[in-house]
Amino acid sequence: MATELEELIDFLTAPSPPVKKAAVGIVRGLTGSEDGLHSLSNYANTVLSSLSRLLSDEKEVSEPAAEALVNLSQNAGLAAKMVEMGMIKIAMDLLYKPGSSITRLLVMLLVNLTQLDDGISSLLQIGDDKMQGLYVMKLVRSFCRSSETSDDPFDHVGSILVNISKKEEGRKMLLDPKRGLLKQIIRQFDSSSPLRKKGVSGTIRNCCFEAENQLQNLLLISEFLWPALLLPVAGNKIYSEQDTSKMPLELGSALSIDREPVKDPEIRVQALEAIYLIALQEAGRRALWSVNGPRILQVGYEDEEDPKVMEAYEQIGSLLVHGNETEEPSTNTSK
Amino acid sequence: MALWMEAGSEPKTETEIADLQAIAALKESTALELKENGNELVKKGKKHYQEAIDCYSRAIDQKALNDQDTSVLYSNRAHVNLLLGNFRRAFNDSQHAIKLSPANIKAYYRAAKACLSLNLLSEAKSYCESGIEKDPSNEELKKLAKQIDLKKMEQEHREAQVSKALAEAKELVSAIEDRRLKLGNAMYRELTGLRKPVLDKNGILHWPVLLLYAEVMSSDFIEDFCETDMFSAHLDIISVYHFESCPPLPWDEKNHYSREAIELYYEAGSGICLSKTKILRYLLEGTAAANVESIGEEEKDAADGYPHGNSAGSSKWVKVNEKRTLHDVLKEPNFIIPMIPVFYVVSKRSAFYKDFITGKWTPSV
Numbered sequence: 127m128a129t130e131l132e133e134l135i136d137f138l139t140a141p142s143p144p145v146k147k148a149a150v151g152i153v154r155g156l157t158g159s160e161d162g163l164h165s166l167s168n169y170a171n172t173v174l175s176s177l178s179r180l181l182s183d184e185k186e187v188s189e190p191a192a193e194a195l196v197n198l199s200q201n202a203g204l205a206a207k208m209v210e211m212g213m214i215k216i217a218m219d220l221l222y223k224p225g226s227s228i229t230r231l232l233v234m235l236l237v238n239l240t241q242l243d244d245g246i247s248s249l250l251q252i253g254d255d256k257m258q259g260l261y262v263m264k265l266v267r268s269f270c271r272s273s274e275t276s277d278d279p280f281d282h283v284g285s286i287l288v289n290i291s292k293k294e295e296g297r298k299m300l301l302d303p304k305r306g307l308l309k310q311i312i313r314q315f316d317s318s319s320p321l322r323k324k325g326v327s328g329t330i331r332n333c334c335f336e337a338e339n340q341l342q343n344l345l346l347i348s349e350f351l352w353p354a355l356l357l358p359v360a361g362n363k364i365y366s367e368q369d370t371s372k373m374p375l376e377l378g379s380a381l382s383i384d385r386e387p388v389k390d391p392e393i394r395v396q397a398l399e400a401i402y403l404i405a406l407q408e409a410g411r412r413a414l415w416s417v418n419g420p421r422i423l424q425v426g427y428e429d430e431e432d433p434k435v436m437e438a439y440e441q442i443g444s445l446l447v448h449g450n451e452t453e454e455p456s457t458n459t460s461k
Numbered sequence: 462m463a464l465w466m467e468a469g470s471e472p473k474t475e476t477e478i479a480d481l482q483a484i485a486a487l488k489e490s491t492a493l494e495l496k497e498n499g500n501e502l503v504k505k506g507k508k509h510y511q512e513a514i515d516c517y518s519r520a521i522d523q524k525a526l527n528d529q530d531t532s533v534l535y536s537n538r539a540h541v542n543l544l545l546g547n548f549r550r551a552f553n554d555s556q557h558a559i560k561l562s563p564a565n566i567k568a569y570y571r572a573a574k575a576c577l578s579l580n581l582l583s584e585a586k587s588y589c590e591s592g593i594e595k596d597p598s599n600e601e602l603k604k605l606a607k608q609i610d611l612k613k614m615e616q617e618h619r620e621a622q623v624s625k626a627l628a629e630a631k632e633l634v635s636a637i638e639d640r641r642l643k644l645g646n647a648m649y650r651e652l653t654g655l656r657k658p659v660l661d662k663n664g665i666l667h668w669p670v671l672l673l674y675a676e677v678m679s680s681d682f683i684e685d686f687c688e689t690d691m692f693s694a695h696l697d698i699i700s701v702y703h704f705e706s707c708p709p710l711p712w713d714e715k716n717h718y719s720r721e722a723i724e725l726y727y728e729a730g731s732g733i734c735l736s737k738t739k740i741l742r743y744l745l746e747g748t749a750a751a752n753v754e755s756i757g758e759e760e761k762d763a764a765d766g767y768p769h770g771n772s773a774g775s776s777k778w779v780k781v782n783e784k785r786t787l788h789d790v791l792k793e794p795n796f797i798i799p800m801i802p803v804f805y806v807v808s809k810r811s812a813f814y815k816d817f818i819t820g821k822w823t824p825s826v
Contacts, residue, residue: 303639342664345689346640346788374691375784409663413689416786 135169138176147187150180154190157197166198170207174198178208178216185227192231199238209239214248218261221268229279236265237282240289249286250295259299262290266307273317284325287311291332300333301343308333309347315354324393330354331396334403341407352417353377358388358397359439360422361429369425372418381422391432398438405445420446488525495520496534503541510541517541532562539571543578551575555588566596573605582616585609619749626750629660634741636660642791644740645732647800649673652680655747656801665689668787668802672699672725675805675822676813677712686802688788692725692781717808725781726805726817728824729795743800777820778805 137149153173156162166173177198180191195213199205217232217239226232239245251258265283272280290296300307308330315326330351337344344351353376360381370378388394401419404410414420427439499516502509517538521531539554555572558565569592576585589606593599637644637658647653649671656669670683683695700720710718735743745751781790781804791798805824807817816822 340664342636342639342666345665348689348786349789372693373784374786375782378784407663409661409665409687409689412687413665416687416690416694 131165132169135166135173135176138173138180143187146180146183147190150177150187150190150194153177154194154197157194163198163201167201167204170204171211174204174208174211174213178211178213181216181220181228181232182223188228189231192228192235196231196234196238199235202242205239205242206244209242209245209248212248214239214245214261218249218264222264230277230282233280233282233286237285237289240286243293246290246293246296249290250293250299252295259305262296262299263305263307266310269322270310270314273314273319273322278319281319281321282325284314284322284329286325288325288328288332291329294336297333297336298340300329301336301340303343303346308343309350312347312350312354320390323388324390326354327358327393327396331400331403334400337403337407337410341404341409344404345409345413348413348417349374349376352419353380355397355401356417356419356422357381357385358394359401359426359430359435361426362387363425363429365422365425369418369421372421374417377417377422391435394430394432394435395438398435398442402438402442402445405442411446414446485525488523492520492523492525492530492534495523496537499537499541503537503544507544510545513541514538514545528561529565532558532565532568535561536565536568536571539568539575543571543574546578548575548578552579564595566592566599566602569595570599570602570605573602573609577605577609577612582609582613586613622749623753624750626745626748627753630741630744630748630750633658633660633744634737636664636666637740638737640666640788640792643734643794643797645735645797645799647743648803649680649799649801652682653801656682656684657744658801659685661687666788668791670695670787671801671803673803673805673824674710674718675807675817675824676811678824679710679712681806686787688791689786691786692783692790696720696723696725696783715811717810718806719808719810722808722810723806724809725783726778726807727781727790727796727803728777728805729779729793729797730777732797732799734797778817 134149134152137145138153140146140149153166156166174195177191177195181188181195183191195208199208214236217235220226221229221232236245236249240249247253249261251261265280265286268280269283269287272278287300291300299305300311311326311329314322315330317323317326334344352374356377357380362385364383365378365381367382370382373381401414401423405414423439423442427436427443430436430439495516499513499520502513502516517534520526521534521538526534535554535558539551539558542548542551542554551571552575555568555575558568559572562568569588573585573588573592576582576588586606586609589602589609592602593606596602653669653671658666658668660666666688668686668688670686672681672683674680681699683699686695697720700723745753779793779795787802790796791802805817807814813822
């Protein structure tokens with residue numbers, strides 16, 4: 127079959143549109159199977175560059191081409207090749223071309239490519255002094271705006287953010303107060319889309335690994351951070367006036383009414399892990415106490431049944447018990 | 462002076478030769494006599510030091526002695542100059558002495574002493590070491606070396622303190638800048654004194670906060686208000702100290718200032734935003750680095766003396782929602798923090814409240 131495959135790959139760059147369309151359809155089909163992937167990867171360089179060129183064609187060609195690339199990018203070796211040949215830039219350029227019909231697919235491609243370190247570096251534009259962070263800013267903005275549209279093509283951006291926040295440079299960029307990216311991202315936590323919620327939750331949790339060095343960049347957006355972290359683990363009950371009076375408005379009012387529980391245990395675990403990382407720092411514990419956080423965790427724990435989540439509650443619990451003695455905000459007053 | 466005749470030169474008579482020899486001898490004895498006089502004068506005390514110096518100087522001018530003896534003259538003069546506090550001259554004399562006679566230990570000692578007084582610590586040390594090299598058992602030089610080391614350590618310690626104070630203050634300015642806070646001139650200095658915000662090891666700011674009871678212009682301090690704390694928490698604590706204890710605030714006879722009745726306000730509006738440099742200067746006051754001259758003012762400060770807010774120049778009172786954190790309130794765009802945040806406390810129940818709210822009251826500066 128080798129020569130037939132070679133011919134097929136050649137057809138991807140044929141001048142005739144119906145030939146191209148047929149070829150790319152077949153290639154897309156091949157990428158859906160292990161064998162097909164394997165055969166195609168022998169011609170990786172040609173296939174990848176031909177497919178990427180097809181991305182700027184009309185929808186009938188670009189869509190299957192994009193799907194093929196998404197499938198191929200699930201293979202680490204092929205993904206690495208794609209990053210090497212500048213696929214990230216190609217995808218970002220196409221993503222923001224007006225009239226693009228393959229937005230969601232391109233985003234999914236970026237999700238796969240940012241599983242790799244090199245992919246992350248490429249997306250962060252680390253080497254480029256002037257443009258550094260431009261791609262990320264654009265993606266975050268699209269992520270926040272697209273929730274208002276009906277089809278929400280950028281909903282997978284959350285997963286990209288989870289990937290880039292695995293790397294220190296990614297976390298630093300998201301936490302940078304001048305860019306204000308984390309603040310925008312956290313606000314998406316309220317979304318009803320489970321994919322979005324998960325993306326936001328995972329990103330915040332990863333960013334909290336910087337708590338040791340950049341605690342202020344986390345705590346200074348506490349107005350948004352605490353609701354995102356504490357509400358999912360606050361249990362199901364309505365809180366008493368006595369409890370909520372010690373909380374800031376956004377927390378207190380949310381906990382005084384009936385609310386939808388967060389069903390995904392992984393999100394609850396991530397929230398608790400994030401709180402744990404913050405509570406490792408003295409100022410973090412202080413801030414948690416100042417919003418009556420421990421009380422919320424106590425009440426939330428009572429309703430919890432998932433063993434993994436319970437373990438996460440307990441981890442914080444012992445940290446707070448063995449933390450510093452002076453937990454309440456101390457004040458010296460003098461006249 | 463040639464004492465024999467060159468072939469073909471004028472023969473000098475025996476008397477001429479004798480005369481020249483006599484003059485040389487005279488100069489030599491004069492110089493020696495002057496030296497003795499000088500030494501005596503020094504022993505006599507302070508009033509005679511200048512005279513002693515004159516003697517030594519005249520002795521030197523005779524130019525009649527050999528290098529070794531002249532070195533002694535210079536080194537003696539250096540000694541008196543040290544006693545008179547003429548350290549630069551003492552240094553020059555000592556150097557001269559050393560040049561003429563590198564074995565003159567006293568000259569090294571005096572050179573080192575002069576350098577020490579001129580705060581030229583490395584030079585002092587090196588003269589000391591040269592002297593000790595030539596006379597390893599010299600106790601005085603060893604003592605002097607220890608003195609110099611001590612001074613060097615003190616100087617380095619001071620410099621380290623200055624650097625540290627400067628670095629800390631710069632970090633503070635940087636933290637303030639990152640939070641986009643606006644700082645203005647300090648108010649109520651008589652109350653706030655040298656208090657300053659502090660950055661803790663987690664990079665979180667702690668502020669001293671001044672509370673003014675507007676009605677009577679009495680004041681209170683919250684010494685450590687962490688920027689992530691809520692106002693309500695601190696007001697709760699204060700109310701335990703003041704309002705609920707017996708007796709309540711001494712001037713609040715009718716007990717208007719109970720926990721639920723008090724409200725907090727800050728003054729918003731006009732004022733001048735200080736530049737980074739000015740803020741840095743304020744933060745350095747009272748620290749080791751208070752007198753440092755250049756603190757990196759090369760970059761042109763954009764906000765220098767930048768007036769902000771209502772052009773009408775009127776300020777207004779903004780109520781503080783006590784469920785907010787200090788940081789949230791401080792970063793309000795219309796809040797120009799007077800170095801140390803000032804909040805005005807009023808009671809809803811007091812008659813004063815109406816005057817305050819309607820802007821009829823202004824703080825007397």
